[in-house]
Amino acid sequence: MxxxxxxxxxxxxxxxxxxxxxxxxxxxxxxxxxxxxxxxxxxxxxxxxxxxxxxxxxxxxxxxxxxxxxxxxxxxxxxxxxxxxxxxxxxxxxxxxxxxxxxxxxxxxxxxxxxxxxxxxxxxxxxxxxxxxxxxxxxxxxxxxxxxxxxxxxxxxxxAYGLYYNKALMKGHQPPKTLSELTKLAKELTVRNPDGTIKVAGFIPSGQYYENTAGHWSAMVGAKWTNPDGTSAIGSDPAWKTLLNWQKELIDWYGYANLDKFRKGLGDEFSGKHPFYQGKVAMGIDGEWRVAMIANEAPKLDYGTAPMPVDDAKPDLYGSGFxxxxxxxxxxxxxxxxxxxxxxxxxxxxxxxxxxxxxxxxxxxxxxxxxxxxxxxxxxxxxxxxxxxxNPKTSTIPAHVNSVFNQEALQGFITSWEKGSVKDLDAGLKGVDKTIDAKFKLSGG
The missing domain is CATH 3.40.190.10 (Periplasmic binding protein-like II)
Incomplete structure (x- = not known):
C-alpha cells in the first residue's frame, strides 16, 4: 500500500x-x-x-x-x-x-x-x-x-498495524505486550556508540518516524478522537495523556537531539535501506504490507510480527490494533x-x-x-x-469531515511536545481541541 x-x-x-x-x-x-x-x-x-x-x-x-x-x-x-x-x-x-x-x-x-x-x-x-x-x-x-x-x-x-521485531536483536526476548514492557525492552536493546550517540535503537518513539502517527498509536491506548457531536475528545480523554507521557519519557531517556539526529540519518521507509532491514532498529510499528516488502527487499531478515503493545491499565486491548x-x-x-x-x-x-x-x-x-x-x-x-x-477491539479514526485537518493538528502538537516545547500537557491538548472545534464550526458542524 x-x-x-x-x-x-x-x-x-x-x-x-x-x-x-x-x-x-x-x-x-x-x-x-x-x-x-x-x-x-x-x-x-x-x-x-x-x-x-x-x-x-x-x-x-x-x-x-x-x-x-x-x-x-x-x-x-x-x-x-x-x-x-x-x-x-x-x-x-x-x-x-x-x-x-x-x-x-x-x-x-x-x-x-x-x-x-x-x-x-x-x-x-x-x-x-x-x-x-x-x-x-x-x-x-x-x-x-x-x-x-x-x-x-x-x-x-x-x-492492519502491529509490531515488527528483529529476532537477532531481541536477544531471546518475547515481543512486549504493554507499554511499560516496550519501554524496558527498548532501553535494553538500544546500543550506543562510545560518544553516546545511538548505534541501534530498541524502538523509536518519535512521532516523526515513519508509521508513528497519532492514528496508529491511538489503538494502543484506546484513545477517542471525537465526541458524539463531532467535537474533539482529545483534550478530555485521559488515554491521550497516557500515550504522550509514555512517549516523552522514552524520548527523554534517549535525549531528543540524540534521537532526532539518529532518525534523520536513517534510510528511506520505502526502500531496501529501511533501518529495520539493516538492524538499526529492533522494533517498530508497521502495516501488514511490510511483510511483502521484506520478502522482496530483505528476504534473509529473521523477524517476527505481533500485536502492538497496549496501555498497562487496558490489557484487554492486546491483540487488537489500528x-x-x-x-x-x-x-x-x-x-x-x-x-x-x-x-x-x-x-x-x-x-x-x-x-x-x-x-x-x-x-x-x-x-x-x-x-x-x-x-x-x-x-x-x-x-x-x-x-x-x-479482533473486535481493533479501531480506526472515525469518519469526520475534517479528518485530515484533525490528524494534522494533533500530529503537529505531538512534534512540539516531543521536542520539549510544551510545558503543560493538559493545556496543550485542550488547545488542540480548540483548534479542531473551530475548524469543525466553520465546516458547518
Missing part, C-alpha cells in the same frame, strides 16, 4: 467542506424508474473507467488480474484502468463534471466529506436491491465506509452507473477477486469468505495481521 501525505490529501477535504458535487452525468444509482439490474445479461455494452491510487507495477498488475475475472463475467463491459490517482484529483474531476465511472482511494480520510457532499453516490439503495450482505463486515469497516447514514463507498482491502483501508465507489455523474456498480460489487464481494488483490498487494481482504479462502496466502508473519483485523 502507498500512503498520501496528510497535507496533500487535505486539499480535497478542506476545499469540500461547504461545496456540493459537480455537473450531472449519468442517472444516479437507484433513481431510475425501474430497479438497477446488474445481471451479466442485462447490462448493455459499455466502456467504463476506473481510477485508483496504486502505481507500482505489481499493484497495477494485481488490479488488471482482478479485472480479468470481471471481464469473463461481463464481456460486454470494457474497463480502462487509470493508476496513481489521488483523492483531490477525484474530487476536482467530479466538481468539474468529468468524473470516472469508478474511483478507489487507499485512504479513508475523505469518506465523510465525499458522502456528505455527494461527490460519491449513496450505495445503500443498490446494496439493498441486490441483497448484498454486509453483516459479515467488522464494525470498524462498517463505520469507515459510511457517514451520517450514507454508504458512499465499499471496502476493498484493508490495512485498521484503515482501501475504499471504492461510484462518483456522482458517472456516465455508466449500472456498469460501474456491477464492477464495484464484483471487486468488493467476489472472493476470487479479493484474494487475487490481497495476495498480490499483501493487504487484508475484508469479507469473511476471502479471509477464510484456502487460496489466500498466509504465513506466520501475515497471520498476525489477519488476527488483528478480526
Amino acid at each position: 502507498r500512503f498520501v501525505p496528510l497535507a496533500a490529501a487535505g486539499l480535497a477535504v478542506l476545499s469540500l467542506a461547504a461545496c456540493t458535487a459537480g455537473k450531472e452525468g449519468g442517472p444516479a444509482l437507484g433513481s431510475q424508474s425501474k430497479p438497477t439490474n446488474t445481471a451479466p445479461t442485462a447490462l448493455p455494452a459499455a466502456s467504463i473507467e476506473l481510477w485508483h491510487g496504486f502505481s507500482a507495477d505489481s499493484e497495477v498488475k494485481a488490479f488488471t488480474d482482478a479485472i480479468a475475472g470481471f471481464n469473463k463475467k461481463y464481456p460486454q463491459i470494457k474497463v480502462k484502468l487509470v493508476k496513481g490517482v489521488q483523492d483531490e484529483q477525484i474530487t476536482q474531476a467530479v466538481r468539474g463534471g468529468r468524473p470516472p465511472d469508478v474511483a478507489s482511494s487507499f485512504t479513508t480520510d475523505s469518506v465523510a466529506t465525499w458522502c456528505k457532499s455527494g461527490v460519491f453516490q449513496d450505495l445503500n439503495p443498490v446494496i439493498k436491491q441486490d441483497g448484498v450482505d454486509l453483516s459479515g463486515l467488522p464494525p470498524v469497516v462498517n463505520d469507515y465506509t459510511q457517514y451520517e447514514g450514507k454508504r458512499c463507498v465499499m471496502p476493498l482491502l484493508t490495512d 485498521t484503515a483501508g482501501t475504499v471504492i465507489g461510484v462518483p456522482k455523474g458517472a456516465k455508466n452507473p449500472e456498469a460501474a456498480w456491477a464492477l464495484v460489487k464484483y471487486l468488493t464481494t467476489d472472493t476470487d477477486a479479493l484474494v487475487t488483490l490481497a495476495n498480490a498487494i499483501r493487504n487484508v481482504p475484508t469479507t469473511k469468505a476471502a479471509l477464510e479462502s484456502p487460496a489466500l496466502k498466509k504465513d506466520e508473519h501475515f497471520q498476525t495481521f489477519l488476527d488483528i483485523f478480526a
Whole structure:
C-alpha cells in the first residue's frame, strides 16, 4: 500500500467542506424508474473507467488480474484502468463534471466529506436491491465506509498495524505486550556508540518516524478522537495523556537531539535501506504490507510480527490494533452507473477477486469468505495481521469531515511536545481541541 501525505490529501477535504458535487452525468444509482439490474445479461455494452491510487507495477498488475475475472463475467463491459490517482484529483474531476465511472482511494480520510457532499453516490439503495450482505463486515469497516447514514463507498482491502521485531536483536526476548514492557525492552536493546550517540535503537518513539502517527498509536491506548457531536475528545480523554507521557519519557531517556539526529540519518521507509532491514532498529510499528516488502527487499531478515503493545491499565486491548483501508465507489455523474456498480460489487464481494488483490498487494481482504479462502496466502508473519483485523477491539479514526485537518493538528502538537516545547500537557491538548472545534464550526458542524 502507498500512503498520501496528510497535507496533500487535505486539499480535497478542506476545499469540500461547504461545496456540493459537480455537473450531472449519468442517472444516479437507484433513481431510475425501474430497479438497477446488474445481471451479466442485462447490462448493455459499455466502456467504463476506473481510477485508483496504486502505481507500482505489481499493484497495477494485481488490479488488471482482478479485472480479468470481471471481464469473463461481463464481456460486454470494457474497463480502462487509470493508476496513481489521488483523492483531490477525484474530487476536482467530479466538481468539474468529468468524473470516472469508478474511483478507489487507499485512504479513508475523505469518506465523510465525499458522502456528505455527494461527490460519491449513496450505495445503500443498490446494496439493498441486490441483497448484498454486509453483516459479515467488522464494525470498524462498517463505520469507515459510511457517514451520517450514507454508504458512499465499499471496502476493498484493508490495512492492519502491529509490531515488527528483529529476532537477532531481541536477544531471546518475547515481543512486549504493554507499554511499560516496550519501554524496558527498548532501553535494553538500544546500543550506543562510545560518544553516546545511538548505534541501534530498541524502538523509536518519535512521532516523526515513519508509521508513528497519532492514528496508529491511538489503538494502543484506546484513545477517542471525537465526541458524539463531532467535537474533539482529545483534550478530555485521559488515554491521550497516557500515550504522550509514555512517549516523552522514552524520548527523554534517549535525549531528543540524540534521537532526532539518529532518525534523520536513517534510510528511506520505502526502500531496501529501511533501518529495520539493516538492524538499526529492533522494533517498530508497521502495516501488514511490510511483510511483502521484506520478502522482496530483505528476504534473509529473521523477524517476527505481533500485536502492538497496549496501555498497562487496558490489557484487554492486546491483540487488537489500528485498521484503515482501501475504499471504492461510484462518483456522482458517472456516465455508466449500472456498469460501474456491477464492477464495484464484483471487486468488493467476489472472493476470487479479493484474494487475487490481497495476495498480490499483501493487504487484508475484508469479507469473511476471502479471509477464510484456502487460496489466500498466509504465513506466520501475515497471520498476525489477519488476527488483528478480526479482533473486535481493533479501531480506526472515525469518519469526520475534517479528518485530515484533525490528524494534522494533533500530529503537529505531538512534534512540539516531543521536542520539549510544551510545558503543560493538559493545556496543550485542550488547545488542540480548540483548534479542531473551530475548524469543525466553520465546516458547518
